[in-house]
Structures are given as structure tokens and as C-alpha cells.
Amino acid sequence: xxxxxxxxxxxxxxxxxxxxxxxxxxxxxxxxxxxxxxxxxxxxxxxxxxxxxxxxxxxxxxxxxxxxxxxxxxxxxxxxxxxxxxxxxxxxxxxxxxxxxxxxxxxxxxxxxxxxxxxxxxxxxxxxxxxxxxxxxxxxxxxxxxxxxxxxxxxxxxxxxxxxxxxxxxxxxxxxxxxxxxxxxxxxxxxxxxxxxxxxxxxxxxxxxxxxxxxxxxxxxxxxxxxxxxxxxxxxxxxxxxxxxxxxxxxxxxxxxxxxxxxxxxxxxxxxxxxxxxxxxxxxxxxxxxxxxxxxxxxxxxxxxxxxxxxxxxxxxxxxxxxxxxxxxxxxxxxxxxxxxxxxxxxxxxxxxxxxxxxxxxxxxxxxxxxxxxxxxxxxxxxxxxxxxxxxxxxxxxxx
Numbered sequence: 001x002x003x004x005x006x007x008x009x010x011x012x013x014x015x016x017x018x019x020x021x022x023x024x025x026x027x028x029x030x031x032x033x034x035x036x037x038x039x040x041x042x043x044x045x046x047x048x049x050x051x052x053x054x055x056x057x058x059x060x061x062x063x064x065x066x067x068x069x070x071x072x073x074x075x076x077x078x079x080x081x082x083x084x085x086x087x088x089x090x091x092x093x094x095x096x097x098x099x100x101x102x103x104x105x106x107x108x109x110x111x112x113x114x115x116x117x118x119x120x121x122x123x124x125x126x127x128x129x130x131x132x133x134x135x136x137x138x139x140x141x142x143x144x145x146x147x148x149x150x151x152x153x154x155x156x157x158x159x160x161x162x163x164x165x166x167x168x169x170x171x172x173x174x175x176x177x178x179x180x181x182x183x184x185x186x187x188x189x190x191x192x193x194x195x196x197x198x199x200x201x202x203x204x205x206x207x208x209x210x211x212x213x214x215x216x217x218x219x220x221x222x223x224x225x226x227x228x229x230x231x232x233x234x235x236x237x238x239x240x241x242x243x244x245x246x247x248x249x250x251x252x253x254x255x256x257x258x259x260x261x262x263x264x265x266x267x268x269x270x271x272x273x274x275x276x277x278x279x280x281x282x283x284x285x286x287x288x289x290x291x292x293x294x295x296x297x298x299x300x301x302x303x304x305x306x307x308x309x310x311x312x313x314x315x316x317x318x319x320x321x322x323x324x325x326x327x328x329x330x331x332x333x334x335x336x337x338x339x340x341x342x343x344x345x346x347x348x349x350x351x352x353x354x355x356x357x358x359x360x361x362x363x364x365x366x367x368x369x370x371x372x373x374x375x376x377x378x379x380x381x382x383x384x385x386x387x388x389x390x391x392x393x394x395x396x397x398x399x400x
Contacts, residue, residue: 034093036103036148036183037192038157041086050115051197056083058203059165065213070327074206081163085176085197089146090154091186101148103183104141105157111177111196123175123198126161130174134158143181163202171200208293208324215293216327218260218285220247220396223332223348231267242269245348247285247332250393258287261393262297265310265317266339266346279311288321295323297334307390313340 040051059077066073089103107125116123128137135144135157148155159176177196180188228235228243235242245264250256262283263270270281280300288296299310299317310317318337325332330350337343383395394400 034091034095034186035189036101036180036186037090037092037189038105038178038180038195039088039090039192040195040197041088043195046192049192049195053199053201054085054197055201055203056085056161056171057081057163058205061204061206063206063208065208065210068213070216072208072328077165081165081202083161083163083171083200083202085159085161085200087157087178087195088154089148089157089180091148092189093153096151096153097148097186099150099185101183101185103146103148103155104138104143104181105146105178106143106181108177108179108194108196111179111194112175112198115175115177115196115198121173121199123173125177126174131159131161133160161200165202168202171202174200210291210293215258215287215290216325217258218247218295218325218332219330219350219353220249220260221353222246222351224351225264225269225346225348227267227344227346228264228269234267235269235272237272242272244269244271244351245346246270247348248393248395252394256393258295260285261300262334266336266342266344268311275308276311277313278308280308281311283310283317285323293324294321295325296321297323297336304390305392 039046039048042051042054059079059081061077062075064073064075065071087105089105091097091101109125112123112125115121133144135146137144144157146155146157157178161171161174163171175196175198177194177198179194182188223245224243225245228245229241232241245262247260247262250259250261262285263274263281265281265283268276268281274281282300283297284300285295285297288294296319298319299312300306300308302309317339320335320337323332323334332348332350334346334348335343336346383397387395387397
């Protein structure tokens with residue numbers, strides 16, 4: 001028995017030793033073909049060879065409140081903008097470069113010409129006085145020389161473009177079409193040797209500065225909705241188009257200050273389609289920045305205070321944080337995100353403090369709560385009926 005165990009132990013050890021001596025050495029072995037390629041830093045896929053209308057900079061102007069009458073002064077963003085067009089010149093494969101690789105990259109005028117012909121545009125390669133670049137340009141070869149250093153797998157070709165806000169239309173005509181023309185010590189990719197950035201987009205935003213002045217309270221009541229006005233088919237009942245949304249506060253306690261419910265969502269009226277598939281057409285709105293005066297709008301999640309969630313259908317409605325109320329025009333701009341896979345901007349214009357909802361029948365008949373199986377969807381005929389669903393926040397009910 002001891003002799004058997006000894007032989008078995010020696011056999012196992014010998015087997016491990018044999019396996020160890022015979023294993024493959026994977027270090028410093030290249031398992032893929034090394035090829036030189038080009039790609040843009042903002043590209044999202046290797047096969048992508050063109051980025052049109054690249055957003056490169058945003059000028060942020062400030063609307064400063066001057067007095068209690070909400071007179072304003074527009075302060076322009078005086079910064080000198082800078083845009084970057086960043087290309088990566090890379091070496092494919094599993095190993096880095098074994099020596100310095102000099103890659104020659106040129107502008108591809110033919111690519112711009114084809115782009116203009118196909119799209120009826122007038123893009124052009126900007127003059128060298130309008131940008132700087134991080135690598136040398138050979139006037140004789142008409143090429144940029146990008147070095148991939150030994151031990152590395154890529155290097156950058158970066159164009160830096162100073163921006164003048166008065167010339168934004170010209171930047172929209174800029175094109176940076178690049179192609180790799182040679183690399184003496186490594187083969188070029190058969191597919192990925194060219195890339196073009198076509199048209200640089202400069203954006204403008206406007207922030208409101210309320211410093212030193214109180215944020216105007218959003219008035220509660222009835223608002224005319226531009227979106228409901230334009231969506232006739234889904235907001236028509238009894239030959240009446242429902243064009244109003246309603247805003248009510250959550251309560252009067254300090255912790256509920258500047259918090260509201262918006263009745264009606266996306267492109268649907270609460271009067272006409274208030275209750276749909278065990279959900280309500282409403283959203284929550286609350287102040288998120290007392291200096292800029294911006295509000296967050298978000299879908300309602302079902303809680304003890306909210307009896308039903310916001311109607312979402314086949315998607316999950318997103319959250320927006322840049323909603324604003326303008327006290328001069330009494331308009332509230334709302335940004336609905338991902339409502340049945342669509343984004344909507346709605347302009348609500350304050351009509352008055354009458355909070356009464358339509359007292360009649362919508363396209364789905366009278367209100368029934370709870371909804372019997374197969375009964376479909378119902379409108380809300382009164383705030384009292386809404387209270388019966390379990391909604392606990394403030395409502396414009398005379399008896400409360």
C-alpha cells in the first residue's frame with residue numbers, strides 16, 4: 001500500500017512538472033496583425049468614419065435681474081472659446097510599438113469635395129492661421145508627422161481652434177478630413193485610415209442670476225399649454241379641445257415650499273385623459289437653484305402621498321432640471337424627457353387662478369374609481385374625486 005502511494009505521488013508530481021515545463025509562453029507574443037489606424041476621440045464605434053455637426057463649445061450668457069420689477073440686463077459671455085478636434089493615431093494588435101513609428105497624416109481634400117457634393121454644403125479645410133496643432137507639419141510632404149513612441153500603442157493629433165462668438169457661422173463650415181498616407185515600419189489598416197469631422201457647432205445658453213432678489217413664486221391655477229394646443233386629436237372631447245394644464249402646490253409648510261404638482265404631462269391633458277392604465281397624467285416640480293431660478297420636473301413614483309405613478313406607457317420618463325418660470329411673461333418652460341421615447345418642450349402661459357377642471361365627460365366617459373376590470377380609462381371630473389384616490393397633498397377644495 002505504501003509503495004502504491006509513493007508511486008502515485010511521484011506520478012502526480014512528475015505530471016505537474018511535465019505540464020509546467022511544456023506550457024506555452026504567451027509573453028511578448030503578437031496574436032493579431034499590427035496595423036496603423038486613425039479614429040476621432042468622440043467616435044463611438046470603430047467603423048464610424050464621419051462625425052457631422054460636432055458640438056465643441058458653449059457660450060453661457062447671464063440674464064441678471066436688476067430690480068423688484070424683474071427688469072433684466074443680458075451679460076454676454078466674454079470668454080475666448082476654444083475648440084478641440086482630437087484624433088487618435090493607433091497601432092492595433094496585442095503588443096505596443098517595438099520602436100518609434102513615424103506616421104504621416106494628410107488633409108483629404110477629396111473627402112471634403114465628396115461631402116459637399118452629396119449634401120449640397122460648402123465646407124472647407126480652414127487656413128492654418130485659424131488653428132494650432134500639437135505635431136509638426138512638413139510643408140514639402142504636406143503632411144503631419146505623428147510619432148507613436150516605442151512601448152506605446154497610440155499618439156494624438158490635436159487641432160486647437162480659438163473661437164470668436166461673432167464668427168460662429170464660419171466654424172460651421174470647418175472640416176478636418178484626415179487620412180494616413182504612410183508608415184514605414186508598420187502596415188496601414190485596410191479599413192480605418194481616414195476620418196472626417198465636418199462642421200463645428202457652437203452653442204449658446206442663458207442663465208438667470210437672481211442674486212439679491214427673491215425667486216418669483218410660480219402662480220397656481222390654470223395654464224394654457226402650447227403642446228396641448230398643437231395636439232388636437234388626443235385632446236378633443238365633446239367638440240371641445242382641452243388646452244389647459246393645472247399647477248397646485250404640495251402644501252404650506254416650510255419643507256414643501258416651492259414644490260408643485262403639474263396636472264397634465266407631455267402632450268396630454270389631465271382634463272381629457274387624467275387616469276390611464278393605473279397611472280395619472282401628472283408630474284412633480286420643485287425649485288433646485290435659488291440663484292438661477294431653475295426647477296426640476298420628474299415623474300411621480302407611487303408613494304402613500306401619491307396614489308398612482310406618472311403615466312409612462314412603454315418607457316420611463318426622464319428628469320429635467322432646467323425648467324424656468326418667467327415672471328415678465330408669466331410663462332413656464334417645461335422640458336419633458338423620454339415620454340414614450342420622445343422629448344417635448346412645452347410653454348405654459350398663466351391664464352388665472354381658477355383651478356376648476358372640466359365638469360363633464362371626456363373621451364373615456366365619466367370617472368370611475370377604482371376602475372373595474374375592463375372599464376378602460378377615465379377622466380377626472382373634480383378635485384374631490386381626485387382626493388378619493390388617496391392623494392394627500394394640497395388641492396383646491398373649498399371644504400378643506
